[in-house]
Amino acid sequence: MTCLSSDAVRGDGNDRYDTLLKDLTIDTTTRISLDESNREVRQHSGVGIPSRDGRYVVFNAEGVFHRDVGWVPIGPADTSTNNVFLRDTWAATTELVSRDILGNGNPESVGAYLRDAAPARNEVLFSSTANYLDGPDVLPWFVDELCIRNWAEGTIERVSAKPDGGQSSSSAQLSVLDRNGRYVAFVSDATDLTTDNPLGHSQIFLRDRHSRTTTRLTRRYDGAEFDTSPFFYAPKATLNFDEILFGAALTDGFTPNDDARWVRLYLLNRITGVAELLSHGSAGEPVDNSTFAYDISADGRIVAFFTRATNILPMPNSATAIYVKDRTTGEIINVTAPLGTSGTFIADLDLS
DSSP: OEEOOSSSSTTOOSOSOEEEEEETTTTEEEEOOOOTTSOOOSSOEEEEEEOTTSSEEEEEEESOSSTTOOOOOSSSTTOOOEEEEEEETTTTEEEEOOBOTTSOBSGGGOOOEEEEEEGGGTEEEEEESSOSSSOSOOSOTTOOEEEEEETTTTEEEESSBOTTSOBOSSOEEEEEEOTTSSEEEEEEOOSSSSSSOTTOOOEEEEEETTTTEEEEOOOOTTSOOOSSOOEEOOOEEOTTSSEEEEEEESOOOSSTTOOTTSOEEEEEETTTOOEEEOOOOTTSOOOSSOEEEEEEOTTSOEEEEEEOOSOSSSTTSOOSEEEEEETTTOOEEETTGGGOOOTTOOOOOOOO
């Protein structure tokens, strides 16, 4: 988790967001965002992805957490470049893992952003406007590409790749990595990843790392092209990647009963290509507000989502809240109801 509070762990005096790891079994909290000399850094750190045993945590952070951070812009605090680091909580070490094919940090004097990680496979998925594989970068400075790096082997591969393996001309950022190592689902408006996105609308694509092929996943239910480009939120997936969970807005047509006024939650079957609308009112009517955060269990049975819609459950039991849906029984529960009025927070959900 990320936390700005200075009293969550001892010795926190940097007045910045830190990455923390809480062990719910023994009720301890460990500070992850320390540099290679185990000192705090007066820069923000962000999301962290832990291994199952808690030994390793991949985290995103600004500042010089490792000596190989190659470039820090001149300016006031909090203007630093982002990089991706690996904290070994047993050995108390921090390593820079967003490195290029030569092992250098910050190629072209830019950083990298953590998108996902599979610690059990020693793999990190990140985006950057730099060319981490076969520079120099020939694309405009604002085009991000996705890469996967194995920090144990030092190998790196391009995820948002054209059929010939080269750089795509459009950005790819929002993404999810298969823990088994085969697939990556990601959002892009590129026309050169596949041959079937002629209008250049944002779509969710699937990269098969085994066959080194990319497939467009999202389509209108009737087979036509979307009238306008969808606005996607980051996809999530089941363990076998047979189902992709995503939020979308600004267009309708994923299902016959769409409503483009709000961010809606969908579940896409990768095999059949059919999308199911999950965020709807208790009587099947359109929701009256947006869904901003969500996750799905490894087997696909449980979906959790945060929404500001007030008609998910029959009134007056419904409110802005986090809901959990059992897709087998159809039951939906407001799990934040005991907390009372939830205000306007946006939760970050994880069903791992």
